Amino acid sequence: MSKNKKYVMVYAIDRCVDCKACMVACKAQWEVPEDYFRTHIDEKYSPDKLAANRKYFLPSQCNHCDEAPCVSVCPTKASHKREDGIVYVDRDICIGCKYCIVSCPYDARFFNEEVGVAEKCTFCLPWIQEGHQPACVTTCLSNTRIFGDINDPNSEVSKVLAEAKKNKSKIWKLREDLGTEPNIYYVQS
Amino acid sequence: MVFQESFEWYIALYLFLGGVGAGAILSAAFADLYNREKYVNYIKSASLIGMPAVAIGSFFLLLDLGQGLTKPWLLIYLFANPTSAITWGTAILSLFIIVSLMYAAYNFKIIKFGGGKLTLVSLIILAIGTAGYTGVLLGVLKAIPFWHQTLIPALFIISAMSTGISATVVVKEILFRKEKEDIAPFETGHFYLMVLEFIMVFAMIIIALNGVPEMVYSIKVLLAGKYAVQFWLIFMILGLLLPTFLYGLQEVKKLHMKGNFLIIVELLVLIGGYYLRYLILHAGVYTEKFSHYIG
Numbered sequence: 233m234s235k236n237k238k239y240v241m242v243y244a245i246d247r248c249v250d251c252k253a254c255m256v257a258c259k260a261q262w263e264v265p266e267d268y269f270r271t272h273i274d275e276k277y278s279p280d281k282l283a284a285n286r287k288y289f290l291p292s293q294c295n296h297c298d299e300a301p302c303v304s305v306c307p308t309k310a311s312h313k314r315e316d317g318i319v320y321v322d323r324d325i326c327i328g329c330k331y332c333i334v335s336c337p338y339d340a341r342f343f344n345e346e347v348g349v350a351e352k353c354t355f356c357l358p359w360i361q362e363g364h365q366p367a368c369v370t371t372c373l374s375n376t377r378i379f380g381d382i383n384d385p386n387s388e389v390s391k392v393l394a395e396a397k398k399n400k401s402k403i404w405k406l407r408e409d410l411g412t413e414p415n416i417y418y419v420q421s
Numbered sequence: 422m423v424f425q426e427s428f429e430w431y432i433a434l435y436l437f438l439g440g441v442g443a444g445a446i447l448s449a450a451f452a453d454l455y456n457r458e459k460y461v462n463y464i465k466s467a468s469l470i471g472m473p474a475v476a477i478g479s480f481f482l483l484l485d486l487g488q489g490l491t492k493p494w495l496l497i498y499l500f501a502n503p504t505s506a507i508t509w510g511t512a513i514l515s516l517f518i519i520v521s522l523m524y525a526a527y528n529f530k531i532i533k534f535g536g537g538k539l540t541l542v543s544l545i546i547l548a549i550g551t552a553g554y555t556g557v558l559l560g561v562l563k564a565i566p567f568w569h570q571t572l573i574p575a576l577f578i579i580s581a582m583s584t585g586i587s588a589t590v591v592v593k594e595i596l597f598r599k600e601k602e603d604i605a606p607f608e609t610g611h612f613y614l615m616v617l618e619f620i621m622v623f624a625m626i627i628i629a630l631n632g633v634p635e636m637v638y639s640i641k642v643l644l645a646g647k648y649a650v651q652f653w654l655i656f657m658i659l660g661l662l663l664p665t666f667l668y669g670l671q672e673v674k675k676l677h678m679k680g681n682f683l684i685i686v687e688l689l690v691l692i693g694g695y696y697l698r699y700l701i702l703h704a705g706v707y708t709e710k711f712s713h714y715i716g
Contacts, residue, residue: 406711
């Protein structure tokens, strides 16, 4: 029995040093328009300011949600959820209405003025189909980013998540309260 | 907090003109049901502004589309996804434009058959649908908490009716000024619509001030932030309170507005209607994704 692939990403956020190599690698790989990036790194502080005040570097990108708002609001079905879990924008059908951009709670999309379409992270499709890792993962110097098929128990993401669970690390996804079922796991030991 | 920057003034104009056209036709259809002979010039004025306003508004939407004008065959895909508010809107606006065009042709005696009450009832439904859609478009998005309120479609429908009557009165004052047609019921109705709009905006402020942090941020940007001058001076005072006050004076027979003065007051209402949508669009901020951390 072969289950469908489901691509996810894990961020081991303790390792991120805010070098922004992921942002640059992604931009170089896909000719992302000037002024825009498909992935970002935010600088945030822990809320308990007095106790253990600490700065965190928090990467983010498209969460490839299972219940993606961008997919349900896209009038042309250009934004669609693929069987391998990737939320993909078909540039041949995208009419450029920008509705998906304002529907995304993660602000992961932007408008590509040159082509006239909505743009975002694709987990480096079609490059990953040739057996490569996404550009941000390949370039990440601290191995913060781990990519793979969560339905395969022997994949690196599955192993890292199992290990994190065993060590009782903090594992979460962004704004799960919104019901979007995101697929990027944040792990903090 | 991150402001949305995708929906700009093109979309504000589209939402505004959609509302104006829908409101004009809605008031005309009610007048037609009630007494066609008495309000025939009002009905003609409304049919001159109704369909063109929605059509021009839709044209601004087309201009805003990234590939809509360069690849027009893609427009048919706007009907592809039944879960998208844009699909509902495209269907409603297309029907509205067709039926209101027929209605205008009938009112100016270009075609003989008007469809009678069936046309009027479908126009009423389509006009409420068009005006409501402009609010639902924003209201269904949970990513932007300030827009995600039941109040938004209701407020946009009320504002659409108010601006629709204003636009119709402007057209009537320009084209049919010599024919003394009494439109007192519309003026009374317009006054109460503006009072209702003020109450709803007040409710919106109270609710947003007590909402999630993103909503508080949005409303503060309007009340005391970078849009405060536009919000208070253009929308609130010139676009809403001053016309409401003048209409109120007229209701108690202390003032009778006509001619160019009336046109200026109605233009203020129209500017207010545009700014209402412009400001709500621009005050929208995305929901905070790293909610457990502080910036």
